[in-house]
Amino acid sequence: xxxxxLRNASDQTKYTDYATFARAVYETGVLSDPWxxxxxxxxxxxxxxxxxxxxxxxxxAERVAYVHQELVEILLENPALLHEFYHLTTCQxxxxxxxxxxxxxxxRADLFVxxxxxxxCCELNSDTxxxxxxxxxxxxxxxxLQVATNVAHDGDETVTDPNAxxxxxxxxxxxxxxxxxxxxxxASVGIIYPTELTEDLGMITLLTRWVERAxxxxxxxxxxxxxxxxxxxxxxxxxxxxxxxHYKTDWWGERLPVWRDAPDYPDAEPLYxxxxxxxxxxxxxxxxxxxxxxxxxxxxxxxxxxxxEEQPRFSLRAQDWIRRYIPETYRMINFPPDQLQRERERWVxxxxxxxEGRETICGPFVSEDVWQRTINNALPEHFVAQRFFHVxxxxxxxxxxxxxxxxxxxxxxxxxxxxxxxxxxxAVTVPTFVVGKRK
Numbered sequence: 001x002x003x004x005x006l007r008n009a010s011d012q013t014k015y016t017d018y019a020t021f022a023r024a025v026y027e028t029g030v031l032s033d034p035w036x037x038x039x040x041x042x043x044x045x046x047x048x049x050x051x052x053x054x055x056x057x058x059x060x061a062e063r064v065a066y067v068h069q070e071l072v073e074i075l076l077e078n079p080a081l082l083h084e085f086y087h088l089t090t091c092q093x094x095x096x097x098x099x100x101x102x103x104x105x106x107x108r109a110d111l112f113v114x115x116x117x118x119x120x121c122c123e124l125n126s127d128t129x130x131x132x133x134x135x136x137x138x139x140x141x142x143x144x145l146q147v148a149t150n151v152a153h154d155g156d157e158t159v160t161d162p163n164a165x166x167x168x169x170x171x172x173x174x175x176x177x178x179x180x181x182x183x184x185x186x187a188s189v190g191i192i193y194p195t196e197l198t199e200d201l202g203m204i205t206l207l208t209r210w211v212e213r214a215x216x217x218x219x220x221x222x223x224x225x226x227x228x229x230x231x232x233x234x235x236x237x238x239x240x241x242x243x244x245x246h247y248k249t250d251w252w253g254e255r256l257p258v259w260r261d262a263p264d265y266p267d268a269e270p271l272y273x274x275x276x277x278x279x280x281x282x283x284x285x286x287x288x289x290x291x292x293x294x295x296x297x298x299x300x301x302x303x304x305x306x307x308x309e310e311q312p313r314f315s316l317r318a319q320d321w322i323r324r325y326i327p328e329t330y331r332m333i334n335f336p337p338d339q340l341q342r343e344r345e346r347w348v349x350x351x352x353x354x355x356e357g358r359e360t361i362c363g364p365f366v367s368e369d370v371w372q373r374t375i376n377n378a379l380p381e382h383f384v385a386q387r388f389f390h391v392x393x394x395x396x397x398x399x400x401x402x403x404x405x406x407x408x409x410x411x412x413x414x415x416x417x418x419x420x421x422x423x424x425x426x427a428v429t430v431p432t433f434v435v436g437k438r439k
Contacts, residue, residue: 015044015141015142015145018034018040018042018044021034021042021044021141022034022035024141025042025137025141028137028141029205030133030137030202030205030206030209031133031134031137031202032201032202033202040428041428041429042134042138042428042429042430043418043428043429043430044142044145045430046138046139046142046146046430046431046432046433047400047416047418047430047431047432047433048146048159048433048434048435049162049414049432049433049434049435050434050435050436051434051435051436053113054162054414054434056119057111057119057402057404057411057414058404058411059411060109060111060119060121060325060404061109061111061121061404061405061406061411062406062409062410062411063321063324063325064109064121064124064321064325064326065104065107065109065124065406065409066318066321066409067307067314067318067321067322067325067326068103068104068124068126068298068303069104069409070314070315070318071297071298071303071306071307071314072101072103072294072297072298073101074310074313074314075297076101081310082096082297085302085306085310086297086300086302087381088296088297089253089254089256090253090254091252091253091254091270091272091275092249092250092253092254092296094275094279095249095252095253095275095279095293095294095296096293096294096296096297098279098282098283098293099282099289099292099293099294099295099296100294101294102292102293102294103126103291103292103293103294103295103297103298104126104291104292104294104295104298104406104408104409105173105174105177105290105291105292105407105408106129106170106173106290106291106405106406106407107124107125107126107129107291107405107406108124108125108129108130108131108403108404108405108406108415109121109123109124109125109403109404109406110122110123110124110125110401110402110403111401111402111403111404112389112391112399112400112401112402113391113392113400113402114389114390114391114392115390115391115392116390117392118324119324119325120325120326120327120389120391121325121326122327122348122386123301123304123350124298125299125403126291126295126298126299127248127249127291127295127296127298127299128245128246128247128248128291129403129405130200130203130246131203131403131415131429132166132170132203132206132207132405132413132415133202133203133205133206134202134415134429135163135166135403135405135413135414135415135416135429135432136163136166136167136206136413137206138429138430138431139161139162139163139164139431139432139433140161141431142431143159143161143431143433146159146431146433147159156437157435157436157437158435158436158437159433159434159435160433160434160435160436161433161434162412162413162414162432162433162434163412163413163414163432165412165413166405166407166412166413167210167213169405169407169408169410169412169413170207170210170407171210171211171214171216172407172408173290173407173408174186174189174211174216174242174244174290176408177242177288177290177408178241178242178288180288181285181288182241182285182288184241186216186241186242187216187217187241188216188217188218188219188238188239188240188241188242189211189216189217189218189219189240189241189242189243189244190218190219190220190221190226190233190235190238190240190242190243190244191204191207191208191211191218191219191220191221191243191244191246192220192221192222192223192225192226192235192243192244192245192246192247193220193222193246193247194222194246194247194251195221195222196222200246203246204220204246207244207246208220211244217238219235219236219238219240220235221235221236222247223247223252223271223274223275223278224271224274226243226274226277226278227277228277228278228280228281228286232281232286232287233277233278233281233286233287240287241287241288242287242288242289242290243278243287243288243289243290244290245289245290245291245293248299248353249293249295249296249299249353250296250353251271252270252271252274252275252293253270253271253275253296254268254269254270255267255268256268256382257379258351258352258354258359258378258379258382258383259377259378259379260376260377260378260379261377279293299353300352300353301329301350301351301352301353301354301384302331302352302384304326304329304384304386305329305330305331305384307322307326307329308322308326308328308329308330309330309331309334327386327387327388327389328386328387329384329385329386329387330384330385331380331381331383331384331385332349332378332380332381332382332383332384332385333380333381335380335385337375337376340375340385341371341372341375343363344363344364344366344368344371345363345364345388346363346387346388347363347385347386347387347388348360348361348362348363348385348386348387348388349361349363349374349375349378349383349384349385349386350383350384350386351378351382351383352382352383352384361374362388363388364388394418397420398418398419398420399418399419399420400416400417400418401416401417401418401419401427402414402415402416402432403415403416403417414432415429415432416429416430416431416432417429417430418430
């Protein structure tokens with residue numbers, strides 16, 4: 001058996017250096033950027049999880065998603081609380097109301113294993129989660145190499161690819177989301193994304209392949225290619241049953257600066273016409289939107305503060321999971337500035353819809369001066385303070401961010417990045433494998 005595994009791996013063990021591997025990445029036709037600013041984006045050596053570790057991470061992701069579902073139910077029952085806590089803009093409120101409590105199709109929980117062995121989730125990316133091409137392609141290219149390496153050390157173990165079923169899970173999620181609206185089969189999908197940006201083209205290409213392989217027609221375009229007609233929603237003139245929305249909720253609506261000295265966005269106005277037409281079609285049951293626009297709230301990091309500030313509103317089970325997985329998080333407006341200044345090494349400041357870079361400031365990783373300027377310049381109503389947690393480093397001093405994917409609430413696959421700081425956006429992406437004893 002071991003020699004057979006090694007023979008099967010032979011074609012994929014030819015990657016003698018990164019340049020050879022990069023050529024294989026290019027040839028997939030999905031990923032075209034194995035370097036970033038002259039640095040290698042990927043690592044050929046994978047992260048290997050035990051079966052127990054993988055199950056614990058998957059379980060944590062599913063529980064975090066459950067907590068978000070309880071959040072949505074609480075807010076639906078208490079509209080005044082939604083207004084008081086979030087102060088949504090007009091368009092954001094319209095998105096929330098049109099969704100009718102629907103928010104989830106696909107998500108990615110960003111998980112870390114701490115020095116005490118606990119799992120911490122810094123956030124759930126429930127709006128437009130990305131990283132699927134890297135997760136799937138790296139594992140496909142390097143799985144046999146990992147098998148060969150592992151066989152050489154322990155022939156009693158098996159190496160599995162936890163991302164192998166991601167395509168199936170994704171298509172099933174699309175079909176089940178569609179089936180909640182109508183009994184008609186899902187025949188056509190419109191993928192809406194920011195066509196002027198190139199960073200997610202790999203993801204759009206991968207999703208297109210997945211959906212087309214399932215026998216579903218795909219049309220791709222920007223929000224400006226949407227139109228509501230008597231036939232329902234059309235993309236570039238083609239009627240579609242479902243909209244895969246890879247265009248952030250905060251880009252559909254009003255774009256607001258989060259820093260006192262920041263200029264207004266040059267395109268701050270909401271996308272009134274395409275948003276209005278899509279929401280009207282959604283309300284009328286003419287189209288299925290995935291992810292639903294309810295993620296305008298679940299993606300908002302004020303929700304992380306809601307878990308802690310309004311914890312008694314949740315079920316006892318959800319309260320336990322909040323304390324176990326979500327680091328303490330509070331609205332910045334509830335923090336005296338002098339306390340934040342004194343406790344720099346205890347907190348991370350995050351803007352409500354920011355992703356990385358200037359809108360995530362990790363106290364222990366910046367100077368006193370930078371921290372003070374951040375506190376002075378941040379608009380408190382748009383920021384939360386999250387308790388800093390200590391991540392367990394690997395033998396090279398790198399910290400692993402395990403992005404655990406969820407499809408319809410069920411975990412399926414990992415997107416792992418390694419960095420020397422948890423907020424370092426130049427982190428390298430590595431394949432993720434699971435090793436367990438043969439049965």
